[in-house]
Amino acid sequence: MTSQLPAERQLIEAAEGGIPSALADLGRLVRIPGIAWPSFDQEQLQRSARTIAELAEGAGVFDEVRVLSATIPGTGEQGQPAVLATRAARRGRPTVMLYAHHDVQPPGDEALWETPPFEPTVRDGRLYGRGAADDKAGVMTHIASLRALRETYGDDLDLGLVLFVEGEEEYGSRSFTQFLSDNAEAMRSDVIVVADSGNWDSETPAVTVSLRGNAKFHLTVRTLDHASHSGMFGGAVPDAMLATITLLATLWDEAGSVAVEGLVARDAGTPAYDEETLRGETGLLPGVQPIGDGTILSRIWNKPSITVTGVDFTSVDAASNTLSPEVTVVVSARVAPGQSARDAYAAIERHLRARAPFGAELSFSDVDLGDGxxxxxxxxxxxxxxxAMRDGYGKEAVDYGVGGSIPFIADLVERYPEAQILVTGVEDPHSRAHSPNESLHLDTFRHAVLAETLLLARANERTG
Incomplete structure (x- = not known):
């Protein structure tokens, strides 16, 4: 770590000293199964928001802390609870918004977890549990940094602050735009720090400079008006599964690259990253080869991808000798940075409609779009x-592309076009966000807190 001014040494000591209590509070949050899907207990999401509001109050830096929600546009329904805490800037200092989300993905098959998903468990230098990394660690990075600022500056902090902890990011941020509209002036900021991304590895920080967009939809393929006996009519009558398999196969070429006319790739260089690293970070089986062409990171950061993430069809246990009349699949496309999600979806729909096999009927529904x-x-x-990352981690930061999507960032840019956006995070390639055995590397969390504390302190020294 480079040499620091006395005030920064004091800041670092305060941040370091607060790590144990921050991790204890993170454990409290992990124990709350706050999932935004309506089929889950929504009181847990309310409980999660109330707990974060208490943590924000306890940080001692905000003028006002509220738990709020907004109406979902076009539905009249109320969105899930968010925490909004604000502090006015003084003496010409900038205002920094700190974003994270407190809702989490469903745990999935709990049999695949080595320890219970909502019981925080430490082993081998990592904290395991749903939300331990994505994104309750982001919440606690903000809280821990604010505590260190309060301990160091007391009442002399001039920096304006907005803490916005969303409650429905994993469920599509459905009320996000309305929330921004409802609270536009209270949330107005010069800098927006989105703590919902990752790092190059557990020791090397990253500034996320590109994100892919997303285009997700349901595709229903129909060939019959009722089921028929597969022995009596198979070979003459195309069932819906045959049509679906045939149609979906046209989305990729033999190398596994997307083969949809109208989907574009971004032309940008990528750092060195080899197949061995890819295998180590993803669990790719020994005999399975990577797909696509070009550098590995260009495939992940700069090119489109298409994945089938769900199928409504007869289960293996219930299978019978039947020609299926209808199949519905969930298609999730990632869109190269720079292409609009709407244009990408239109290209995919055109491709599928033009290639419907055997005259199959296609219908599209539940379209969800987000720009990169x-x-x-x-x-x-x-x-x-x-x-701040260099001094907090002891290593130079890497400019980093992310294959995933954070669509609401485009909404932030539209609402606050003059704001500078920083996309940071606490995850590393082994965090397994959205998967069983999600975890947080504890030392990465410590460095992230140090880096954000220094970032905020140095912003506090700026005027204009």
């Missing part, structure tokens, strides 16, 4: 973040 994002790295906030 390219960070403007020319502003002072990015340079401040790189320096």
């Amino acid at each position: 994002f390219l960070v403007d790295t020319s502003g002072w906030a990015v340079e401040l973040a790189r320096g």
